[in-house]
Amino acid sequence: MDKTKDIENRIREQANRAYNEGRYVFTDFMGIAELAVYYRIKNELSFVDSKVFGGTETSERGIIRFGSEELCGYDEEFPIVLLSIEPVQKKFADKLTHRDFLGSVIGLGLERDKLGDIFIQESTGYIFVMDSIAEYIENTLTYVKHTKIRVKRCESLPENVGPKLAEKNILVSSNRIDAIVSKVYGLSREESLTLFRDGNIYLNGVEMTSNAKSLSPDDIVSVRGYGRFIFKELSGLTRKNKQNIIVEVYI
Numbered sequence: 001m002d003k004t005k006d007i008e009n010r011i012r013e014q015a016n017r018a019y020n021e022g023r024y025v026f027t028d029f030m031g032i033a034e035l036a037v038y039y040r041i042k043n044e045l046s047f048v049d050s051k052v053f054g055g056t057e058t059s060e061r062g063i064i065r066f067g068s069e070e071l072c073g074y075d076e077e078f079p080i081v082l083l084s085i086e087p088v089q090k091k092f093a094d095k096l097t098h099r100d101f102l103g104s105v106i107g108l109g110l111e112r113d114k115l116g117d118i119f120i121q122e123s124t125g126y127i128f129v130m131d132s133i134a135e136y137i138e139n140t141l142t143y144v145k146h147t148k149i150r151v152k153r154c155e156s157l158p159e160n161v162g163p164k165l166a167e168k169n170i171l172v173s174s175n176r177i178d179a180i181v182s183k184v185y186g187l188s189r190e191e192s193l194t195l196f197r198d199g200n201i202y203l204n205g206v207e208m209t210s211n212a213k214s215l216s217p218d219d220i221v222s223v224r225g226y227g228r229f230i231f232k233e234l235s236g237l238t239r240k241n242k243q244n245i246i247v248e249v250y251i
Helices: 003-021 032-045 098-106 131-140 177-185 189-197
Strands: 050-053 063-066 080-087 115-121 124-130 147-154 165-172 201-203 220-223 227-237 243-250
Touching: 003 032, 003 063, 032 050, 032 063, 080 131, 098 115, 098 124, 124 131, 131 147, 165 177, 165 227, 177 189, 177 201, 177 220, 177 227, 177 243
Parallel strands: none
Antiparallel strands: 050 063, 080 124, 080 147, 115 124, 165 243, 201 220, 220 227, 227 243
16 A cells, blocks of 8 residues: 555544544644645545644644534644753754754654654754653753753744745746746756656645646745745736746745
8 A cells, every 4th residue: 555545544534533433533743745635635524624733823744633612512622732942051052953853852762743843943942742742752852962951841932933934026927836936946947847746846735736727825835845935926017028926935
């Protein structure tokens, strides 16, 4: 059985379990490719309410919750805890990266699917995790690289921490997704088409098999290996009939 079919079967099984047992069922954290499987079959799961959340509304990794208050008779929050991982002595801390924090947490013997997005401010990491492993990380993680750290729970991300967006103006011949992806990331047409053929481009979470789709305001495009951007608007035409497009790129 291929990996995609396995993911699809798992999602269907969890949706059915929630409906049949009248209780909430949660997946582990899923990456963009796994969530794309869910979005592709979501209409077939309409017999049970479902929602994706990863800690913030813009999280790239997310948990699917199957169930509703109407079905279950109660409400249940997503089993997500936000941890901050902070150097004990900041002025002596290494310059810590996303890879450093992720590697140190996985090095505790944890699986990636128990971990959500990681955000960094200076040398402090903020990581969303399943509540079932939060206490273990708090009690076990003491170093990231060579830096002694402390772990504590947070109610929410600090205001200035999280995804940052940079506005970018581009000129394209049309607002087709392939033309915009090429321009945003400085790719040739062939490089862009290869990304589509390899299943590396997602529109609002759905894998794109066609490169001819036109974008609409607030569409979110994810390109594996490159990043994400939001299509904002067409702001006008040039004298040579080029379209002036505004996007916001995640940085």
